[in-house]
Amino acid sequence: MNHLSYWRTATILSLAFVSQLSAQIEPGTYKGQLQIPNGKLEVVVTIERLSDWQVTFQVPQQTAQEFPASELRITKDSILFKVPGIPGNVHYGGKIESPTAFNGTFYQGPAALPLSLTLEGANASQVDTTGWHHYIDSVRNLFEVPGIGVAIYYDGKVLLADGFGFQDVDKKVPADAQTLFGIGSTTKAFTATANALLVDDGKLEWTKPVHEYLPDFELYNTFASQEMTAEDLLCHRSGLPRHDLLWYGSEWTRLELYQRLKYLEPSEPFRTKFQYQNLMFMTAGILCERLSGMSWEDFTRSRILTPLDMKATNFTTSEMTGNSKASKPYRWTKAGVVEIPYRNIDAIGPAGSINSSAEDMVKWVAFNLNKGKVGNHQLMDPSLFDYIQKPHMSGADIFAKPGTSEAFYGLGWSILYYHNLKIVSHGGNIDGFTAHVHLVPEKGFGMVVLANMNGTPLSSALSFSFMDKVLGIDGSNWVQSGKDRWLQVTGRGPKQEEKENDLEIKEEIQAFSPVRPLKDYTGTFEHPAYGKITITLAGDTLHASYNFMHLPLIPEDVDLFQGKEEDLGDEVIKVKFDAGMGNFIDQLQVPLEQAVDPIIFERIASDLWKRPDYLKQFIGTYEVNGLKITVLLAEDQLKMTPAGQATYTLQPILENQFKVTDLTGYSVSFKGKDNNIIVLHQPNGQFEGKRTED
Numbered sequence: 211m212n213h214l215s216y217w218r219t220a221t222i223l224s225l226a227f228v229s230q231l232s233a234q235i236e237p238g239t240y241k242g243q244l245q246i247p248n249g250k251l252e253v254v255v256t257i258e259r260l261s262d263w264q265v266t267f268q269v270p271q272q273t274a275q276e277f278p279a280s281e282l283r284i285t286k287d288s289i290l291f292k293v294p295g296i297p298g299n300v301h302y303g304g305k306i307e308s309p310t311a312f313n314g315t316f317y318q319g320p321a322a323l324p325l326s327l328t329l330e331g332a333n334a335s336q337v338d339t340t341g342w343h344h345y346i347d348s349v350r351n352l353f354e355v356p357g358i359g360v361a362i363y364y365d366g367k368v369l370l371a372d373g374f375g376f377q378d379v380d381k382k383v384p385a386d387a388q389t390l391f392g393i394g395s396t397t398k399a400f401t402a403t404a405n406a407l408l409v410d411d412g413k414l415e416w417t418k419p420v421h422e423y424l425p426d427f428e429l430y431n432t433f434a435s436q437e438m439t440a441e442d443l444l445c446h447r448s449g450l451p452r453h454d455l456l457w458y459g460s461e462w463t464r465l466e467l468y469q470r471l472k473y474l475e476p477s478e479p480f481r482t483k484f485q486y487q488n489l490m491f492m493t494a495g496i497l498c499e500r501l502s503g504m505s506w507e508d509f510t511r512s513r514i515l516t517p518l519d520m521k522a523t524n525f526t527t528s529e530m531t532g533n534s535k536a537s538k539p540y541r542w543t544k545a546g547v548v549e550i551p552y553r554n555i556d557a558i559g560p561a562g563s564i565n566s567s568a569e570d571m572v573k574w575v576a577f578n579l580n581k582g583k584v585g586n587h588q589l590m591d592p593s594l595f596d597y598i599q600k601p602h603m604s605g606a607d608i609f610a611k612p613g614t615s616e617a618f619y620g621l622g623w624s625i626l627y628y629h630n631l632k633i634v635s636h637g638g639n640i641d642g643f644t645a646h647v648h649l650v651p652e653k654g655f656g657m658v659v660l661a662n663m664n665g666t667p668l669s670s671a672l673s674f675s676f677m678d679k680v681l682g683i684d685g686s687n688w689v690q691s692g693k694d695r696w697l698q699v700t701g702r703g704p705k706q707e708e709k710e711n712d713l714e715i716k717e718e719i720q721a722f723s724p725v726r727p728l729k730d731y732t733g734t735f736e737h738p739a740y741g742k743i744t745i746t747l748a749g750d751t752l753h754a755s756y757n758f759m760h761l762p763l764i765p766e767d768v769d770l771f772q773g774k775e776e777d778l779g780d781e782v783i784k785v786k787f788d789a790g791m792g793n794f795i796d797q798l799q800v801p802l803e804q805a806v807d808p809i810i811f812e813r814i815a816s817d818l819w820k821r822p823d824y825l826k827q828f829i830g831t832y833e834v835n836g837l838k839i840t841v842l843l844a845e846d847q848l849k850m851t852p853a854g855q856a857t858y859t860l861q862p863i864l865e866n867q868f869k870v871t872d873l874t875g876y877s878v879s880f881k882g883k884d885n886n887i888i889v890l891h892q893p894n895g896q897f898e899g900k901r902t903e904d
Contacts (some may be wrong), residue, residue, distance in 0.1 A: 539642015
């Protein structure tokens with residue numbers, strides 16, 4: 211439109227409608243869209259009656275300047291008005307289709323643009339909600355979930371916000387709209403929005419390298435360290451696989467996890483493949499902290515939760531403990547549904563620690579569908595929502611559903627296309643809780659389902675099912691397909707598969723006799739990122755301890771053991787010991803991240819074996835096949851000097867046993883009364899000698 215440049219200077223029109231306004235038009239907020247060459251402009255018309263009728267005409271993407279209307283004419287079936295003060299002879303003429311809708315043309319200069327306006331909530335009022343409560347509760351029972359919170363928002367109205375089942379099964383406390391659940395990874399959209407607010411503040415650029423804001427940011431891959439941007443952090447294309455067992459169940463702080471990133475091996479080149487990655491969202495939270503001068507929690511609360519009046523929402527399990535509105539977490543077992551402890555994930559918080567209710571989360575849904583507008587306040591540039599909710603990375607197959615397009619990932623949101631509609635959604639899963647937030651922006655539909663059962667497909671099944679129901683789509687049987695997945699998750703799928711799985715498990719755990727005394731495997735082993743694994747011996751069974759895992763180890767092959775961890779769904783974890791060139795186990799390998807080679811943990815000495823009062827017992831001169839060897843204590847370390855040769859440092863590895871630094875495959879041990887015998891372990895054999903009297 212030749213004169214559409216006028217929209218840059220005159221985009222909100224205040225129309226002083228006088229008493230001619232017919233009772234045929236209902237007061238309220240009407241919405242429509244103007245199609246212009248560069249895209250669409252949303253129009254919001256608010257009709258209200260104070261001392262007289264008043265109408266405000268808005269285009270939210272533009273300024274808030276107001277202009278009075280004149281020459282208003284209302285007939286039985288039409289509405290006409292002019293807007294003086296705006297160049298181009300701006301006027302509008304429309305046909306009143308119903309008390310809640312009119313259809314007409316907006317004129318400016320030579321251009322004429324179709325403009326239809328519909329009362330917000332008019333479509334929502336036509337939705338039949340009969341039987342919804344019974345249906346939702348029956349689906350909850352079908353999936354064996356103790357309690358859920360559900361909220362449905364459509365066309366500017368909350369159609370439903372309620373709880374079903376129990377937030378506490380033992381005490382029979384019913385769930386309601388205020389019941390708090392862990393929302394898991396749906397937290398990621400809050401972190402992406404926090405970053406967008408910083409962009410809006412002018413403190414962050416999406417495509418500027420992170421290291422310019424975080425000079426200490428360092429990854430294993432130098433190129434990724436230098437080029438990673440906020441956008442990269444938020445769309446899972448860092449090149450790193452999940453590495454979740456680094457943080458899950460650990461006691462490291464957010465900063466300590468951040469400092470360990472440089473030791474995590476990538477599995478793909480930077481920006482080439484979608485790989486879900488919680489630690490990068492944690493880093494996006496740290497970016498928020500550094501730029502705002504506030505904790506991620508405080509920034510999110512002050513800039514998002516408080517303006518949205520999400521008063522009950524919190525960030526940590528410590529705020530759930532003892533809270534009368536907090537749901538208990540549950541998991542399914544073969545013996546039935548059981549309560550489990552809260553899992554504290556404060557350190558990884560920006561990726562998944564938020565706890566909220568259906569009542570609060572429906573405000574978050576409305577905020578996103580209304581592109582940052584809350585009441586009369588625009589909290590964030592609407593264009594930033596378009597940026598967050600557009601595809602940034604393809605190949606997000608973990609979000610794909612039957613009957614939908616290829617899955618993409620935005621910034622903190624997954625993107626699907628279904629029946630020519632764009633679906634913006636995300637799931638969340640943490641110990642005892644599952645969540646799903648579901649938006650169809652084009653239709654103004656949004657839904658949230660929060661469940662106190664981890665790993666249940668219920669949340670997404672209900673969301674897709676109600677999307678079809680409310681929007682009138684003849685879609686899939688989402689509940690049935692979700693139930694089929696649930697049977698597979700719980701191991702109650704087809705009988706033949708069960709038999710095959712049982713056979714595989716039996717073959718895996720066939721007995722094998724270790725090739726070394728079990729005590730030779732014991733000790734502490736360390737990786738610079740993953741930390742320490744401790745191997746202990748209790749009776750005739752080895753045990754591996756790592757963070758929350760405590761695995762009884764069963765011999766499977768030469769220096770290979772396996773164990774199971776209930777918290778990981780009885781997953782079999784293998785532990786491979788390696789003696790290298792020495793005569794002792796000096797490292798172990800554990801496949802804690804399936805996308806990369808097994809994580810290698812190096813043996814470290816007990817602090818006891820490093821103490822000077824322990825080491826001094828080995829001081830002396832020894833003679834081995836005529837060669838004099840002097841052992842001294844210098845700078846709290848044992849030093850060994852063979853006559854006529856260099857001096858070597860002896861590094862403790864086991865009780866009475868030391869690695870010779872700088873000599874691969876060489877070690878020294880002491881034995882006998884008062885450790886008066888030295889044993890040199892070399893690639894070509896072992897050589898012994900006694901301590902001399904002098």
